[in-house]
Amino acid sequence: MPKIFYTQTDEAPALATQSFLPIVSVFTKTSGITIETKDISLAGRIRATFPDFLEKDQQITNDLVELGTMAKQPEANIIKLPNISASIPQLKEAIEELQNKGYKVPSYPDNATTDAEKDIKSRYDKIKGSAVNPVLREGNSDRRAPKAVKNYAKQNPHSMGAWSADSKTHVATMGEGDFQANEKSVTIPKATSVKIELTANNGSTTILKEKIDLLDGEIIDATVMNKKALVSFLKEQVADSKAKGILFSLHMKATMMKVSDPIIFGHAVEAYFENVFSKHQATFNELGIKASDGLESLYTKLNNLSADKKAEIEKDIATTIENGPDLAMVNSDKGITNLHVPSDIIIDASMPAMIRNSGQMWNAQGVAQDTKAVIPDSSYAGIYTATIEFCKKHGAFDPTTMGTVPNVGLMAQKAEEYGSHDKTFKIDNAGIVKVIDANGNTLIEHPVEEGDIWRMCQVKDAPIQDWVKLAVSRAQATKVPAIFWLDENRAHDAELIKKVKTYLEDHDTNGLNIQILSPIKATQFTLERIIKGEDTISVSGNVLRDYLTDLFPILEVGTSAKMLSIVPLMNGGGLFETGAGGSAPKHVQQFIEEGHLRWDSLGEFLALGVSLEFFGEKENNTKAKVLGETLDTATEKFLVNDKSPSRKVNEIDTRGSHFYLSLYWAEALAKQDKDAELKKLFNGIYKELSENENTIAQELIDSQGKENNIGGYYIPDAELVAKAMRPSKTFNSILDKI
Numbered sequence: 075m076p077k078i079f080y081t082q083t084d085e086a087p088a089l090a091t092q093s094f095l096p097i098v099s100v101f102t103k104t105s106g107i108t109i110e111t112k113d114i115s116l117a118g119r120i121r122a123t124f125p126d127f128l129e130k131d132q133q134i135t136n137d138l139v140e141l142g143t144m145a146k147q148p149e150a151n152i153i154k155l156p157n158i159s160a161s162i163p164q165l166k167e168a169i170e171e172l173q174n175k176g177y178k179v180p181s182y183p184d185n186a187t188t189d190a191e192k193d194i195k196s197r198y199d200k201i202k203g204s205a206v207n208p209v210l211r212e213g214n215s216d217r218r219a220p221k222a223v224k225n226y227a228k229q230n231p232h233s234m235g236a237w238s239a240d241s242k243t244h245v246a247t248m249g250e251g252d253f254q255a256n257e258k259s260v261t262i263p264k265a266t267s268v269k270i271e272l273t274a275n276n277g278s279t280t281i282l283k284e285k286i287d288l289l290d291g292e293i294i295d296a297t298v299m300n301k302k303a304l305v306s307f308l309k310e311q312v313a314d315s316k317a318k319g320i321l322f323s324l325h326m327k328a329t330m331m332k333v334s335d336p337i338i339f340g341h342a343v344e345a346y347f348e349n350v351f352s353k354h355q356a357t358f359n360e361l362g363i364k365a366s367d368g369l370e371s372l373y374t375k376l377n378n379l380s381a382d383k384k385a386e387i388e389k390d391i392a393t394t395i396e397n398g399p400d401l402a403m404v405n406s407d408k409g410i411t412n413l414h415v416p417s418d419i420i421i422d423a424s425m426p427a428m429i430r431n432s433g434q435m436w437n438a439q440g441v442a443q444d445t446k447a448v449i450p451d452s453s454y455a456g457i458y459t460a461t462i463e464f465c466k467k468h469g470a471f472d473p474t475t476m477g478t479v480p481n482v483g484l485m486a487q488k489a490e491e492y493g494s495h496d497k498t499f500k501i502d503n504a505g506i507v508k509v510i511d512a513n514g515n516t517l518i519e520h521p522v523e524e525g526d527i528w529r530m531c532q533v534k535d536a537p538i539q540d541w542v543k544l545a546v547s548r549a550q551a552t553k554v555p556a557i558f559w560l561d562e563n564r565a566h567d568a569e570l571i572k573k574v575k576t577y578l579e580d581h582d583t584n585g586l587n588i589q590i591l592s593p594i595k596a597t598q599f600t601l602e603r604i605i606k607g608e609d610t611i612s613v614s615g616n617v618l619r620d621y622l623t624d625l626f627p628i629l630e631v632g633t634s635a636k637m638l639s640i641v642p643l644m645n646g647g648g649l650f651e652t653g654a655g656g657s658a659p660k661h662v663q664q665f666i667e668e669g670h671l672r673w674d675s676l677g678e679f680l681a682l683g684v685s686l687e688f689f690g691e692k693e694n695n696t697k698a699k700v701l702g703e704t705l706d707t708a709t710e711k712f713l714v715n716d717k718s719p720s721r722k723v724n725e726i727d728t729r730g731s732h733f734y735l736s737l738y739w740a741e742a743l744a745k746q747d748k749d750a751e752l753k754k755l756f757n758g759i760y761k762e763l764s765e766n767e768n769t770i771a772q773e774l775i776d777s778q779g780k781e782n783n784i785g786g787y788y789i790p791d792a793e794l795v796a797k798a799m800r801p802s803k804t805f806n807s808i809l810d811k812i
């Protein structure tokens with residue numbers, strides 16, 4: 075029985091699903107389409123990983139593993155909502171919530187010493203960070219703003235902070251001693267395997283990684299972030315922010331780069347709070363405080379001290395903040411700084427938000443201020459430098475006239491940096507790290523010092539071929555210039571460029587404008603066009619895919635939630651991601667406090683539309699095709715009539731937006747003539763929905779304005795959520811009739 079798999083995830087998207095999925099199930103059930111939910115939430119993944127610690131009735135199947143296998147089947151049809159890529163503090167919170175609810179999952183062992191603890195830690199480490207997307211993404215990425223979304227933004231432009239030429243905002247990046255500077259890369263001619271070995275200066279040899287199998291034509295690269303260079307860079311930036319009177323703000327991706335970036339984050343915390351850490355190091359060691367977990371975790375652990383000692387350290391922290399540069403805030407009202415939680419400062423979302431806001435971030439007083447955006451590694455920092463310089467020169471972008479930048483991203487099979495976690499190491503002893511092939515040849519080597527971060531990345535040949543093909547097909551379909559964002563002066567990119575040039579020859583590129591430009595030049599080229607209203611396809615590697623598919627959507631249409639985000643799977647299936655953004659933790663807070671959910675499901679409507687069309691094609695199911703086409707019509711009307719959730723309580727929220735989508739979907743089904751059965755069925759439904767429009771809209775508004783108890787955060791109570799997300803009796807009873 076062919077199915078559409080729908081993911082159950084976390085936070086705002088998971089709440090929204092409880093309102094939207096019942097509607098989808100009802101609309102599709104008469105058409106031979108089965109929708110099956112798969113739980114890939116953080117709490118679900120923890121439960122699935124520790125069956126041996128749970129009662130029988132608490133155990134669940136490992137849906138992520140199942141979906142990962144499914145993604146390799148030609149019939150795969152998966153709708154993927156954003157999920158939490160957990161930082162250690164988030165992981166610990168989820169564990170604690172499960173434990174409080176009677177699930178006896180083990181605590182996260184910070185310092186695993188026994189074999190049992192090591193086993194638990196290694197199981198948790200597989201759940202941590204971006205543990206979901208790389209498993210499902212068995213294809214490259216095609217993300218773009220559909221025409222209707224772009225037109226809507228042109229007619230209803232989002233706010234855009236003005237830029238001034240004398241803004242002090244800038245990007246600070248290393249350029250020396252960092253991953254970019256130390257990168258080496260080779261293409262493997264014939265399949266082999268490699269091991270990674272550290273020969274320490276004291277003569278000892280440690281195998282960091284026993285065996286990595288490599289395929290014909292695979293590109294590997296390896297590099298190292300020098301700790302001394304990093305620490306002195308961070309200290310300089312702290313001092314320079316103070317001297318210039320601007321905010322100190324760190325931007326990186328501790329969730330996705332889950333091994334390297336938490337370490338870098340920790341160094342930033344220690345650089346800013348240098349005095350505090352040197353004075354209280356012994357106490358911090360006793361308490362098990364790790365700078366890489368951030369300030370919030372540090373404050374929590376201080377509760378284990380005597381009142382006097384706690385007050386003394388808190389005072390030292392406060393004094394350091396007072397004497398140091400102002401810190402960019404994640405939430406000024408709640409006093410949450412940029413250094414509180416590593417997963418709060420995710421670069422793909424945080425940099426565009428800053429650029430949209432005149433290059434300013436919020437200080438502790440809640441006032442916007444110019445900012446030093448600290449992006450330690452210089453590999454990709456230049457795209458933000460170039461964008462900021464562009465804004466200083468030309469002013470803010472104008473959403474009513476600007477062009478669009480779709481992306482074709484190299485992502486399949488854990489491509490590049492995002493697949494590097496199991497090959498990233500914090501170096502314990504100075505020496506040399508070598509990558510050695512099966513014949514004993516050293517392919518890459520780096521001298522390293524204690525505390526350095528060394529990593530190796532891979533990208534396989536087949537995904538590269540598929541990516542080039544996808545880029546050409548998008549260029550052909552749109553006749554828009556396609557730019558490969560690759561830097562011939564970077565070791566990895568230089569290898570990739572050779573392949574891109576070779577594989578471009580496999581395609582008819584006649585009349586197409588396809589170029590290879592360094593990321594900085596590509597940014598400039600694209601931005602020069604964008605202000606003239608011209609479109610440019612960015613064809614990029616995996617990290618730039620991530621950055622660019624938040625940067626341009628946020629500038630162009632205000633959010634990456636409204637993106638069409640398709641992953642044509644390499645074995646023939648389809649993975650349809652809902653938008654290009656994350657799971658919006660702040661939205662849950664608002665929903666709990668005032669009963670208003672501002673999550674925008676537009677990306678989900680778009681994903682479902684393409685998923686239904688795909689299903690229709692694969693299964694030769696006309697009804698599915700009609701459902702997909704009419705959903706697209708409904709989505710357009712939804713945009714034109716501006717039925718997206720408002721940010722304010724007692725105005726339309728996620729649930730109201732789902733009602734309007736249903737109304738328009740039923741209308742489009744009633745008005746189409748391709749399928750008489752659907753027409754007849756939805757004629758009646760449309761009539762009832764439209765006759766009751768005001769009543770339903772009012773019932774949905776009336777449910778707002780009060781606190782909402784959903785019985786948990788990571789594992790909320792299913793019944794309470796269902797009740798909270800479907801509060802209109804009138805709407806529910808009409809749906810029940812289908």
Ligand SMILES: NC(=O)C1=CN([C@@H]2O[C@H](COP(=O)(O)OP(=O)(O)OC[C@H]3O[C@@H](n4cnc5c(N)ncnc54)[C@H](OP(=O)(O)O)[C@@H]3O)[C@@H](O)[C@H]2O)C=CC1
Pocket residue numbers: 155156157158159160207329417418420423424633634635653654655656657658659660661672673674675
């Ligand atoms: N594909 C995936 O699975 C992804 C998962 N993540 C995960 O999501 C979590 C949060 O990450 P973060 O970087 O804060 O990014 P988010 O994209 O979740 O949020 C950034 C901001 O964008 C706005 N936003 C995002 N999506 C929507 C939406 N559908 N409707 C309305 N507004 C939206 C919100 O702004 P405002 O608050 O102003 O309304 C939100 O606070 C992390 O755990 C991260 O790991 C992140 C990216 C992708």
Ligand SMILES: O=C(O)CCC(=O)C(=O)O
Pocket residue numbers: 159203204205207208329330422619620623654655
């Ligand atoms: O998997 C993640 O952690 C984030 C994914 C993401 O941000 C993206 O793919 O755009």
Ligand SMILES: [Mg+2]
Pocket residue numbers: 422620621623624654655
């Ligand atoms: Mg992203």
